[in-house]
Amino acid sequence: MSTSAKLPRWAELFLLPAINLLVALLLAGVVIKAMGESPWAALKLMTGGAFGSQESIGYTLYYATNFIFTGLAVAVAYHAGLFNIGAEGQAYIGGLGVGLVCLWLGAWPFWLVLPLAILAGAVFGAAWAFIPAWLQARRGSHIVITTIMFNFIAAAVMTWLLVNVLIKPGQQSPESREFAPNAFMPALHELLAKVGITFTSTPLNLAFVLALLAAVLVWLLVWRTRWGYAMRVAGLNPAAAVYAGIHPPRVTIWAMLLSGALAGSLGLNELMGSQHRILLDFPGGAGFVGIAVALMGRNHPLGIFLAAVLFGALTQGGSQLSFDMPRINRDMVVVIQGLVILSCGALENIFRSPLAALLAKFSQRKDEA
Amino acid sequence: MNRDAAAPALELRGIDKRFGPVHANRAVSFSAARGSIHGIIGENGAGKSTLMNIVYGLHRADAGEIRVQGRTVAISSPQDAIAAGIGMVHQHFLLVENFTVLENIVLGAEGGRRLADGLGAARTGLEQLARDYGLEVPLDAIVSELPVGLQQRVEILKALYRGADILILDEPTAVLTPQEADQLFKMLERLRSQGKTVLLVTHKLREIMAVTDRVTVMRQGAIVGAVATRDTSPRELAEKMVGRAVLLNVERGPAKPGATLLTVRDLEVRDRLGVARVKGVSFTLQAGEIVGIAGVAGNGQSELLEALAGIRAPSRGEIELGGRHLVREGLDARARRRLGLAHVPEDRLRMGVVAGFSAQDNAILGYHDLPAYQHGLLLDRAAVLAGCEKKMSAYDVRPPNPALRIASFSGGNQQKLVLAREIDSDPRVLLIGQPTRGVDIGAIEFIHRQLVALRDAGKALLLVSVELEEILGLADRILVMSAGEIVGEIASADATEKKVGLMMAGVKGEGHA
Numbered sequence: 070m071s072t073s074a075k076l077p078r079w080a081e082l083f084l085l086p087a088i089n090l091l092v093a094l095l096l097a098g099v100v101i102k103a104m105g106e107s108p109w110a111a112l113k114l115m116t117g118g119a120f121g122s123q124e125s126i127g128y129t130l131y132y133a134t135n136f137i138f139t140g141l142a143v144a145v146a147y148h149a150g151l152f153n154i155g156a157e158g159q160a161y162i163g164g165l166g167v168g169l170v171c172l173w174l175g176a177w178p179f180w181l182v183l184p185l186a187i188l189a190g191a192v193f194g195a196a197w198a199f200i201p202a203w204l205q206a207r208r209g210s211h212i213v214i215t216t217i218m219f220n221f222i223a224a225a226v227m228t229w230l231l232v233n234v235l236i237k238p239g240q241q242s243p244e245s246r247e248f249a250p251n252a253f254m255p256a257l258h259e260l261l262a263k264v265g266i267t268f269t270s271t272p273l274n275l276a277f278v279l280a281l282l283a284a285v286l287v288w289l290l291v292w293r294t295r296w297g298y299a300m301r302v303a304g305l306n307p308a309a310a311v312y313a314g315i316h317p318p319r320v321t322i323w324a325m326l327l328s329g330a331l332a333g334s335l336g337l338n339e340l341m342g343s344q345h346r347i348l349l350d351f352p353g354g355a356g357f358v359g360i361a362v363a364l365m366g367r368n369h370p371l372g373i374f375l376a377a378v379l380f381g382a383l384t385q386g387g388s389q390l391s392f393d394m395p396r397i398n399r400d401m402v403v404v405i406q407g408l409v410i411l412s413c414g415a416l417e418n419i420f421r422s423p424l425a426a427l428l429a430k431f432s433q434r435k436d437e438a
Numbered sequence: 439m440n441r442d443a444a445a446p447a448l449e450l451r452g453i454d455k456r457f458g459p460v461h462a463n464r465a466v467s468f469s470a471a472r473g474s475i476h477g478i479i480g481e482n483g484a485g486k487s488t489l490m491n492i493v494y495g496l497h498r499a500d501a502g503e504i505r506v507q508g509r510t511v512a513i514s515s516p517q518d519a520i521a522a523g524i525g526m527v528h529q530h531f532l533l534v535e536n537f538t539v540l541e542n543i544v545l546g547a548e549g550g551r552r553l554a555d556g557l558g559a560a561r562t563g564l565e566q567l568a569r570d571y572g573l574e575v576p577l578d579a580i581v582s583e584l585p586v587g588l589q590q591r592v593e594i595l596k597a598l599y600r601g602a603d604i605l606i607l608d609e610p611t612a613v614l615t616p617q618e619a620d621q622l623f624k625m626l627e628r629l630r631s632q633g634k635t636v637l638l639v640t641h642k643l644r645e646i647m648a649v650t651d652r653v654t655v656m657r658q659g660a661i662v663g664a665v666a667t668r669d670t671s672p673r674e675l676a677e678k679m680v681g682r683a684v685l686l687n688v689e690r691g692p693a694k695p696g697a698t699l700l701t702v703r704d705l706e707v708r709d710r711l712g713v714a715r716v717k718g719v720s721f722t723l724q725a726g727e728i729v730g731i732a733g734v735a736g737n738g739q740s741e742l743l744e745a746l747a748g749i750r751a752p753s754r755g756e757i758e759l760g761g762r763h764l765v766r767e768g769l770d771a772r773a774r775r776r777l778g779l780a781h782v783p784e785d786r787l788r789m790g791v792v793a794g795f796s797a798q799d800n801a802i803l804g805y806h807d808l809p810a811y812q813h814g815l816l817l818d819r820a821a822v823l824a825g826c827e828k829k830m831s832a833y834d835v836r837p838p839n840p841a842l843r844i845a846s847f848s849g850g851n852q853q854k855l856v857l858a859r860e861i862d863s864d865p866r867v868l869l870i871g872q873p874t875r876g877v878d879i880g881a882i883e884f885i886h887r888q889l890v891a892l893r894d895a896g897k898a899l900l901l902v903s904v905e906l907e908e909i910l911g912l913a914d915r916i917l918v919m920s921a922g923e924i925v926g927e928i929a930s931a932d933a934t935e936k937k938v939g940l941m942m943a944g945v946k947g948e949g950h951a
Contacts, residue, residue, distance in 0.1 A: 293816045298799070298806045305794045311749050312781070312789045313804035314772025429458040 076425050082372065086365055086413065088420050090379070093412040097405040104401070106394055118389025119382035125389070127257070127271025133374075133381030134273075134338040135160075135352070137280040139359025140377050141287050142332035144368040148291055149324030150304030150317075155201060155216025156332040157356025158223030159194040163333020165227065166193030168245060168340050168347035172235075175249030182252050186341060187279070187334065194333015195326040197223060202325030206318035212325075224350070231349055244348035254342035276338035283331060284370035290327075300324055332356060361410040364417075383409065445508025447472040447635035448493070448524075448604050453502035455488055462488040463499070464660040470604075470652070472507075475626055475636040477646040477667065480656035481679055481878035482849050486639050489656070490606050493637075494526045495519040506604070525597025526606040531589050535582035539575050540564070543596045560599070567598055572628050586734070587618040594625070598634075605629065606637045611645060615734050616906060616939035623649040643672040644907070655679055680880045688886040691894070693914035696725035699898040700746075700779075700867050705755035707741045715741040717922040718755070723867060723898040728889065730913025730930075731902045732938050738922035739902045740784055743871050746900070747781040748774045749789075759867065775804055780860035782853075784871030784902065790856045791844045798826035798840035801859050829858035834884065850881030857885060861892060868892060871902045886912060906935055906942075918942055 076085065098108030119129045139156040146153035153159075166189035174182055201215035231243040254275050258268040291297035303310040303320040310317050339351050358380050365379070366372030387402030446469035455463040463485045470476040480486045491497045493504060495513040504511055511522045519526070533542050540557060543564060549556040561577060568574050575584075575591050584592070590610060597605055607626075611619040626636050626649060638650060646653050647667065655663040655678040663678045700723035707716035716738045723729055733739050744750040746757060748764070748771035757764040759777055769777070783789040791800045802811055802822055811821050826840040833854040835847070844852055853873070860868060873889065874882045889912060893899055903909050909916055916933050918926045918941040926941045 289816065293819070295807045295812065295817055298802075298817065301795075302792055302803065302806075306788075306792045308789045309792050309803060312747070312771060312783055313806070314748070314770055314775060316770075425458060 076421065077428065080424065080428060082367060082369070085417065085420065085424060086367075086372075086376075088424070089365070089413045089417055090409065092416070092420075093405075093409040096408045096412070100401075100404060100408075101397065104396055106396055111390060111394060111397065114390050114393050115386035116382075117386075118393075119386035123269040124271055125385060127269060127273040129378065129381040129385040130277055131271060131273040131338070131343065131381070132384045133377040134277045134280045134342075135335050135355040136358050136362045136377035136380050137284060137374060138335045138338070139332050139352075139356050140362030140366060140373040141283055141359075141370065142328045142356075143359045143363035144366070144370070144373055145287060145291070145331060146324055146328040147363060147368045148297075148304050149300045149320050150307065151205070151321060151324060151328075152213050153198070153216055153325065153328050153332075154213055154360065155198065155219045155356070156328070156359045157352055157354065158216070158220035159197045159329040159332035160335035160352040160356050161220075161223045161227055161350075162197040163190040163194030163329070164336030164340050164351055165230070165347065166190045166333065167336030168235075168248075171248040171252035171341060172245060172347075175252035177251065179251050179253075179255075183254075186252070186337060190333040190336050191330035192333075194329040194331070196329070198325040198329025198332070199322070202322045205325075206321040212321075220356070228349065231347065235347055242348075245346045248341070248345045252341060253345055254337060256342070272343040274338065274342035276334075276342045279334070279337060281374070283334065284374055287331070288370040296323070332359070358406075361406075361413065365409075365413040379409075380406070445505070446470060447474075447507060448637070449505040449508075450489075450493070451503040451505065453489065453492060453499045453504070455485075455492060455497060455499050462659050463492070464658075466502070466656075466659075466661055468654050468661060468664055470635050470637060472635055473630055473633045474651040475630050475638060475649055477650035477653035478637060478639045478656065479641060479643070479646050479653060479675060479679060481641065482876050483878075484656040484679070485659040486656055487608065488659075490526065490608060490637070490639055493519065494524060494606060520600050520602070523601055523603040524606065525600060525602025525604070527590065527593040527597060527608065527610060529609040529612060531593050533581050533589060533592060536580060538578050538580055539584070539592050540577040542581055542592060543577075543599050547600060564595065564599060567595065571598065571625070571632065573598075573625065586613045586736075587621065590614070590622065591625070602634075604635045604637065606639065608639045609641070610638070611640070611642065612904070613735050615942045616935055617943055619645070643675055646675065647672055657681060676879055680878065682880070687911050688883070688890055690890045690912075693727045693893065695727045695914070696896060698722045699725050699759065700900075701756075701758040702746070703756045703758070705742070705745060705757065706753050707738070707745045707750055708753045709741070714753075715922050716745065716752075719919075719922075719924050720755075721917060721924065721927075723900055725866075725896045725898050726893060727914045728893050728899040728901055728912055730909035730916045731900065731919055732906060732909045732916055732942060733904070733919035734942055735904045737919045737942075739904075739919050740871070741922075742919070743781075743784060743869055743900075743902050746869055747771055747779070747783075772804070772807075775863065775865075778864070778866035780863055780865035780868045782856055782860050782868070782870040782873060784875070786849070786852055786856060786876070791852060793843075793845045795844055796841050797830070797835070797844050797847065797855060798822050800844045801826040801829055801840070801855060803859065805859070805863060825862075829855060829862055832862075833858040833888075848878065848881075849876035850878045850885075853877050853885065854881060857888060861888070865897065867898045867900070869900050869902075872904065873901065874903075874905065874908060906938060910935065910938070 101108045101111045118125055120126055139160060142156045143153055167186045170182065170186045170189045174185060197219060201212050201219055204210040204215050205212040235245040236243055237246040257273045257277065258270050261268045299315045300320050302313060303315055303317045307317045335352055335355060340347060344351060362373055362376040362380055366376035383406050391397055391399050391402055449469040451467050453463050453466040466489055478486050488497060492499045495515045495518050498514055504513055506522045513519050513522060540561060544556055544560045549559060564577060573591055573595055575588055575595060581589060581592065610622060614622060629636060640646060650667045653665060653667050654661055655675060657679060703720050705716055705719045706714055708714050719742060731739050741750060745752045748769060752765060756766060759779055762777060764774060787793060811818050823840055830838045835851045835854050873885055889899060901913055910933055913930050916928050916930055916938060917924050918938060920942060928937065
């Protein structure tokens with residue numbers, strides 16, 4: 070018998086993540102109680118802070134956009150049997166590509182800048198992923214190790230570039246000059262205003278739509294094309310891939326290029342859409358959150374969307390919480406996020422077998438009745 | 439332990455075990471007398487292994503009772519089983535390959551504060567044991583340097599050294615030549631005469647008939663028959679196992695070999711460490727014949743098959759198919775498939791299917807980039823589904839549900855789908871490794887008939903199997919491999935199990951090619 074219990078599809082996709090989330094919230098509640106605050110009030114504050122108003126929804130989805138890109142990046146690599154821990158670094162270098170296009174060609178019309186920025190982000194991100202991919206495919210260097218290392222290299226390279234090369238002359242803070250307004254990603258409230266819908270001003274921008282588009286394209290590619298098929302075969306059973314005439318090293322390289330390109334698109338939202346300049350550490354850990362998002366979303370674009378919104382809500386609701394409950398600071402919010410990751414990732418198999426046994430018992434009873 | 443002399447050595451009462459929705463053992467009861475060899479036979483998935491794992495403490499029964507020498511025992515771990523006098527020899531040996539025989543036997547029962555004390559005491563005890571049971575093994579040899587038959591003997595000694603009175607052997611002959619198997623049976627008879635009880639788990643009827651006193655037949659988790667071996671016949675046992683009448687031998691006319699389709703010349707294949715596993719093999723394959731490659735597992739057949747299929751690169755030699763030089767042109771598995779070289783791999787779950795995929799996704803493995811399955815840039819899911827449905831109905835794959843995960847099908851039905859996939863591509867040459875490994879008897883009959891029909895349709899088939907009976911029953915020509923070389927060729931009309939068995943053991947001669 071296999072070690073991991075089989076669950077029905079609906080339970081695998083919805084029930085199990087819901088149980089994991091519930092457990093995480095319960096644990097967080099215990100921590101909040103221990104700090105002398107009411108868990109119930111905290112939960113209300115968080116959900117209100119994340120979804121209570123147009124403004125909070127805008128912020129939640131703005132954060133979610135980053136997580137969709139990095140979550141998809143991790144998922145694509147996962148389907149090829151690779152654990153890409155380097156989305157953070159790929160997003161950082163990809164953002165450099167986006168930023169350079171915006172800095173140099175910002176005077177061009179937006180509809181020319183946008184495709185070039187998308188392309189540059191993808192190419193820079195993919196290039197950063199290519200080196201670990203090549204090392205894995207040709208030299209067998211483990212991709213988990215190399216991609217982690219490449220996060221540090223990316224951070225060092227970007228710090229050097231921002232401090233020595235890209236810094237706006239005559240200022241202290243290590244960031245580039247602001248992009249020309251032509252290179253700003255249109256905010257969603259501006260676009261909605263054009264069709265007569267009023268929406269509060271938030272950083273939510275066109276990149277959110279691009280992220281959704283990317284999710285659909287990833288779904289099509291992975292499940293509906295022969296390349297996606299080859300990728301999944303190589304990921305699930307490399308020996309069967311070789312038997313079928315698929316070359317796993319080649320798949321490794323292509324999947325990592327795609328993964329890096331997706332991570333590299335984070336700059337479209339963060340830099341083009343909101344910061345309008347290149348600045349230090351702009352991915353802000355989204356590459357790592359992407360791992361949790363992919364894990365919780367079962368590496369499926371729909372699941373990744375839902376998980377990204379959840380983590381967007383945790384980020385946005387969390388800052389609301391630390392604002393309104395002085396005893397709970399930013400670090401506490403990170404603890405809550407950590408508990409969600411812990412219960413969805415590390416602990417998911419704790420509930421899997423009992424749940425499978427329970428469901429089997431129910432279905433058995435139904436059969437006998 | 440206080441022993442009741444009249445009680446059976448091992449008695450199971452109402453053993454019941456479920457794995458989720460799978461009912462692996464249904465109220466199984468049987469008993470094995472002291473000083474007897476008791477066969478347990480059944481198809482794959484009949485619950486034999488589960489039952490034995492329960493007796494040895496690897497699984498826990500949901501209900502039921504295990505009695506040893508008339509006393510109820512609670513067995514929840516192999517330690518408990520060993521304490522109750524039960525030993526088990528697994529199909530895949532659990533030996534530390536770079537330890538000596540002595541170190542392996544003592545492992546886990548070292549005794550003494552210093553290792554040397556325990557080893558010294560063990561050596562004396564083992565020499566006694568080996569004399570008593572005729573199980574001589576060089577105690578100081580490194581295990582990896584011993585032939586497989588001797589490694590198995592080490593496993594048996596290990597169990598006896600721990601005081602086993604009841605010995606479970608799980609498919610013990612899978613890795614042995616027929617002669618080695620006969621030696622094993624002699625050894626088991628010696629154990630029986632010394633009052634030990636042997637449980638022999640197998641799916642080979644020949645072994646049951648050769649050596650057991652009683653036989654228990656299992657089907658779908660339940661016992662469907664328990665008889666004295668002398669009162670039964672292979673045919674009756676096969677029918678009990680399958681639940682209906684079966685044909686043990688496929689009828690086939692004489693082969694009509696035609697043009698040469700595949701030529702292999704001086705092929706050498708090395709493994710990752712650079713050791714030659716196939717040493718300069720040459721042969722040809724003609725249209726309309728089945729050529730069988732006989733040999734004990736691990737003598738280079740797997741490497742040969744993989745080199746032919748384009749999975750492993752040979753270090754020397756050439757393979758010619760339809761005027762093309764596959765090695766020189768560097769054609770990979772995909773390119774060879776397009777030239778009409780289909781391949782049913784030996785290890786289905788490792789290579790032939792992707793366990794996490796549905797049946798329909800597995801039905802296009804290796805053929806996923808055929809134009810027939812494309813719809814612009816996307817895969818044509820409707821064509822994939824229709825293709826799978828067609829294969830399922832033509833090859834009687836049950837249940838005929840293309841969306842079901844392949845892992846949920848029985849071994850026989852998985853194999854039928856793999857076979858359907860490869861034959862459906864209308865190949866000129868079909869390479870088949872272990873066509874009936876892990877396949878139930880009912881499906882074996884079907885698969886063998888398909889292979890003969892393919893031969894009669896003018897295809898060339900290369901059959902690699904460690905089941906000698908299968909080779910003898912299907913092949914028109916038999917090549918015998920030993921230590922990476924073809925040590926002999928024999929026409930199937932002249933072949934007997936004894937002759938081929940001797941060649942498998944590396945004795946050259948017998949109409950050498």
